[in-house]
Amino acid sequence: MTLPNAADLRRQLNLDPDQEDNAFLSAKLAAAAGWIEAYVGEPLAGLDPFPAAIREAILQLAAHLYENREAVLVGMSASELPFGVVDLIRPYRVWSF
Numbered sequence: 001m002t003l004p005n006a007a008d009l010r011r012q013l014n015l016d017p018d019q020e021d022n023a024f025l026s027a028k029l030a031a032a033a034g035w036i037e038a039y040v041g042e043p044l045a046g047l048d049p050f051p052a053a054i055r056e057a058i059l060q061l062a063a064h065l066y067e068n069r070e071a072v073l074v075g076m077s078a079s080e081l082p083f084g085v086v087d088l089i090r091p092y093r094v095w096s097f
Contacts, residue, residue, distance in 0.1 A: 001050040004029060004059050012059045013066060025066070032061035036085070041094035057088040 006025040010017060036057055037044050044054065064085075 001052060001055055003033060003044065003050070004055055004062070009059060009062050009066070012063050025062075028062040028065045029058060031065055032058045035061060036089055039086070040089055040092050041096070047092070051092060053088040054092060057085045060088075061085045 004012075006022040006029065007017075009025045009029055010019065033044055036054065040054075044050075047054065
């Protein structure tokens with residue numbers, strides 16, 4: 001298993017497979033992977049085998065970044081879903097004191 005790509009994110013978002021926004025989708029994936037890598041505390045590329053939970057977390061976070069392109073949502077009431085991004089990646093976090 002490897003890091004997700006633009007085609008994977010397109011499927012996650014139920015987008016038309018013929019859409020030509022690979023660069024934009026790839027940027028969202030890179031941002032999501034970077035955030036998760038910082039949270040976990042180690043390079044994701046070094047994980048072997050690559051955990052399915054981290055792959056899912058990257059897709060969830062990248063989809064969120066794609067759907068919510070601003071830092072603030074106005075007029076929305078929301079709550080975090082159980083087993084969201086942080087719940088998926090928490091077991092892989094490297095703790096240091």
